[in-house]
Amino acid sequence: MSEIAALSDTEVQARLESHNEWALQGSKLYRRLVFEDFVHAFGFMTQIAIVAEKIDHHPEWANVYRTVDIYLTTHEAGGVSERDFELLEKIEHLIGDR
Numbered sequence: 001m002s003e004i005a006a007l008s009d010t011e012v013q014a015r016l017e018s019h020n021e022w023a024l025q026g027s028k029l030y031r032r033l034v035f036e037d038f039v040h041a042f043g044f045m046t047q048i049a050i051v052a053e054k055i056d057h058h059p060e061w062a063n064v065y066r067t068v069d070i071y072l073t074t075h076e077a078g079g080v081s082e083r084d085f086e087l088l089e090k091i092e093h094l095i096g097d098r
């Protein structure tokens with residue numbers, strides 16, 4: 001396992017300036033997605049799951065019907081790291097493709 005450092009809150013806030021839909025919530029990046037229905041929500045989660053497995057970095061999330069709350073944090077760093085921004089960018093890319 002490679003060591004990865006958590007970014008400072010200041011650094012995270014600066015990086016979030018280009019990702020207005022996301023917020024720093026405690027030690028996690030957070031975004032809520034609301035879909036047409038459960039099938040679309042779960043389909044999107046499946047797409048994220050494939051990407052997450054590929055880069056070996058996984059979201060924390062909660063799904064209620066057509067809402068998906070996504071939290072990105074790096075457990076081994078104890079906070080937000082570059083890896084969370086890598087996954088965030090990939091999620092944003094998938095959102096753009098919807």
Ligand SMILES: C[C@H](O)[C@H](O)[C@H]1CNC2=NC(N)=NC(=O)C2=N1
Nearest residue numbers: 001056057058059073074075076
């Ligand atoms: C061994 C493997 O790299 C680790 O267990 C990975 C897997 N996915 C992970 N996902 C997240 N969100 N944080 C981690 O620290 C993490 N660690």
